[in-house]
Amino acid sequence: MSEAALSGPSRRWVRFTPVERGARALVYVLTAVAVIWSLRTIEIIPEFLYDAPEQTADLFVRMWPFDWAFYPKAVHAALIETLHTATLGTLLALVLAIPFSFLAARNFTRSGPLNWIAQFVFVSSRSVNSLIWALLFVAIFGPGPLAGTLAIAFRSIGFVGKLFGEALEEAQQGPIEALTAAGAPRSMILVKGYWPQVEPAFWSVALLRWDINIRESAVLGLVGAGGIGVALDAALNNLYWDQVGLILAVIFAVVIATEFVTSFIRSRIL
Known part of the structure; x- marks a missing residue:
């Protein structure tokens, strides 16, 4: 062959x-x-x-050289207002999102309609841009940092709630089942069973969202929601380019500093 x-x-x-x-x-x-x-x-x-x-x-x-004399007049106070807006908005988002996270976690809340309602809230929050939320709250409460704070909070609910809900669903069931078999109340199961497992994810999500919110709150003033964006909008409208350059440099420096701060905190607590 x-x-x-x-x-x-x-x-x-x-x-x-x-x-x-x-x-x-x-x-x-x-x-x-x-x-x-x-x-x-x-x-x-x-x-x-x-x-x-x-x-x-x-x-x-x-834009160069910067108008440094403009900083103490209008930029500094607006920058502090921006930081406060981002911080308060993040805290409010955490308070509002955490309950919906437990409703969204299928291993914690075994109810399809409640799971669906929580997911609907998260999708609704994330589908609307922070500038649109700001425009809505400016129309309701008038221009100012209150509208910006609420815009940051309502935009962050979907982000925080979804990620924290997924962390709850990934929790190991061994400690939960052991506490349940021992007759522990539901509050103790939450504190001793779920929280030790999801605590790193909680702080990581909170720090990440705070970092993002500082960046977003810097531009909310363009629609009247307070913060450094108001000063930027005024400088742009008046064609004061040296002031525009200063404000952009300050925003860039704050974003970089925030990145270092969140990375340092995350390395210490995680």
Whole structure:
């Protein structure tokens, strides 16, 4: 018998099946169509793109040097207000989100309708941008930091509640079952069974959300919700570019400092 007959028919390795190749080709075509459609919809004007680098360089030139005398007049108080808005908004979000987290955790609340209601609250909170929340509360309570604080809180409920609820669902059931078998009340099961397991996740989520809220609260003033965004909006409207540069530099410095602070706290308590 020949060697070719012994080896049998040759086989060629193919990474994707014909159906998978067709699906990938369809995705590529749809993506290209979506990009072309988007470009036609937003109506990009080529003339504006040609001199964009020159305009950007000119803008930065007008921002420098900063108007440092403007900081004690309007920036410092607005910056402190921004930090207070972010902090109070985060605390309020924690108070409002934690109860819904327990309702969303299926291993803690074994009720489908209650789980669905909690998930609906989380989705509703996350689906609305913080600027939209700020516009809504400015219309209700008027311009000021109260509207900004509530906007930060209601925007954060979905983030905090979802992540903390998932941490509750991932808790090991061994300690819970042991406490239940010993006849421990539900409050003791919560304190001794769930909390030691989810405490690191709680602090991690709280610190992360506070860091994010400081960044978001810096721009809420653009819609009248208080904070340093009010000073930025006024400087932009008056074309005081040296003041705009100062405010942007302060926001950048605060964001960097907040990142270091949250990282340090997280390394100490986690």
